[in-house]
Amino acid sequence: KIIQFGSDNKNDLFDRSAAAAAAYHYNEEMFYNIKISKEVEDALRSGKPIVSLESTIISHGMPYPQNYETALEVESIVRSYGVVPATIAILNGTIHIGLTEKEIHYLATVGKDAIKTSRRDIAMVTSMGKTGSTTVSATILFSNLVGIKVFVTGGLGGVHRGAETSLDISADLTELGKNGVMVVSAGVKSILDIQKTLEYLETQGVTVVTYGSDEFPAFFTQHSGVKTPNRLDTIEQCAKLLYSNQLLQLKSGMVIAVPPRENEHSELIDRAIKESIEQSIVDGILGKDITPYLLKKVNEKTGGKSLESNIELVKNNARIGSQISKHYYNLLK
Ligand code: PSU
Numbered sequence: 171k172i173i174q175f176g177s178d179n180k181n182d183l184f185d186r187s188a189a190a191a192a193a194y195h196y197n198e199e200m201f202y203n204i205k206i207s208k209e210v211e212d213a214l215r216s217g218k219p220i221v222s223l224e225s226t227i228i229s230h231g232m233p234y235p236q237n238y239e240t241a242l243e244v245e246s247i248v249r250s251y252g253v254v255p256a257t258i259a260i261l262n263g264t265i266h267i268g269l270t271e272k273e274i275h276y277l278a279t280v281g282k283d284a285i286k287t288s289r290r291d292i293a294m295v296t297s298m299g300k301t302g303s304t305t306v307s308a309t310i311l312f313s314n315l316v317g318i319k320v321f322v323t324g325g326l327g328g329v330h331r332g333a334e335t336s337l338d339i340s341a342d343l344t345e346l347g348k349n350g351v352m353v354v355s356a357g358v359k360s361i362l363d364i365q366k367t368l369e370y371l372e373t374q375g376v377t378v379v380t381y382g383s384d385e386f387p388a389f390f391t392q393h394s395g396v397k398t399p400n401r402l403d404t405i406e407q408c409a410k411l412l413y414s415n416q417l418l419q420l421k422s423g424m425v426i427a428v429p430p431r432e433n434e435h436s437e438l439i440d441r442a443i444k445e446s447i448e449q450s451i452v453d454g455i456l457g458k459d460i461t462p463y464l465l466k467k468v469n470e471k472t473g474g475k476s477l478e479s480n481i482e483l484v485k486n487n488a489r490i491g492s493q494i495s496k497h498y499y500n501l502l503k
């Protein structure tokens with residue numbers, strides 16, 4: 171027997187204003203505050219589509235000024251679809267959902283002086299009144315807290331090569347398992363072990379989809395040689411996937427991997443990745459420093475070609491993510 175979900179369930183899904191109100195804390199005696207921008211709060215209350223954006227990509231993922239320009243361009247792409255962008259970061263201990271241009275500029279210029287903040291770092295950063303840029307993991311967590319369902323980024327963290335001895339597995343993957351948020355990305359970089367990353371996501375109960383291809387993309391290239399667990403070909407199908415996840419209250423995440431445009435520099439980038447990983451071992455880089463280290467080295471070794479592709483694919487993901495968000499909200503009406 172097919173169970174039909176009625177309008178009651180839809181009303182549950184509409185309960186975003188309650189989420190926004192619950193999350194709106196401003197209490198001097200507490201050790202954390204959340205500030206939701208006017209634009210984002212209005213969108214949450216009136217049920218307008220929203221897309222969240224992370225900030226570690228600004229502080230640690232790209233150099234200045236490309237980081238600043240890209241962050242603004244991505245926001246403007248999202249807006250061009252009639253969707254509200256919500257860039258998330260912690261500024262002087264206050265969790266911000268939706269940043270001003272000035273705040274984005276601040277993060278872009280402080281760069282690595284901002285604390286790269288995953289779930290484990292959040293209470294430290296807020297209680298000490300520090301500034302932290304949120305990784306995919308913390309951005310998923312805060313998106314879920316205020317009721318934002320679609321989150322756009324460049325690349326996810328994953329299982330690192332050699333994780334069988336280092337145990338280096340990004341907190342992005344466990345966070346994806348815990349929150350019913352859809353993350354639109356270009357897959358995971360080949361600085362990571364892609365097959366192991368997919369295995370780990372399966373264990374976490376994360377639905378992994380490639381948009382319009384049978385292969386899981388490797389960030390800089392469409393081809394990883396790894397078969398994707400699921401393929402969807404339309405925006406509508408992706409929106410319906412999110413809707414089903416919500417109706418069933420699975421409370422686990424979804425990844426939409428968008429293959430990037432074919433890259434003429436993929437061989438150069440591949441070589442740079444191999445050399446950078448070897449160099450990271452020589453330099454003794456470990457833990458949260460590894461991903462930013464590799465991104466910087468690869469960019470240097472490719473003469474900026476990897477950064478160019480990175481910028482282009484984030485924008486491409488923003489186009490797809492915005493449309494999914496819009497369709498999802500239409501399904502709720
Ligand atoms: N991959 C990129 N660019 C990035 C990151 C990953 O191509 O900026 C950032 C994201 O914020 C991601 C984080 O959540 O790195 C993962 O870090 P780690 O591998 O330390 O978990």
Ligand code: MN
Binds near residue numbers: 338339340341457
């Ligand atoms: Mn790690």
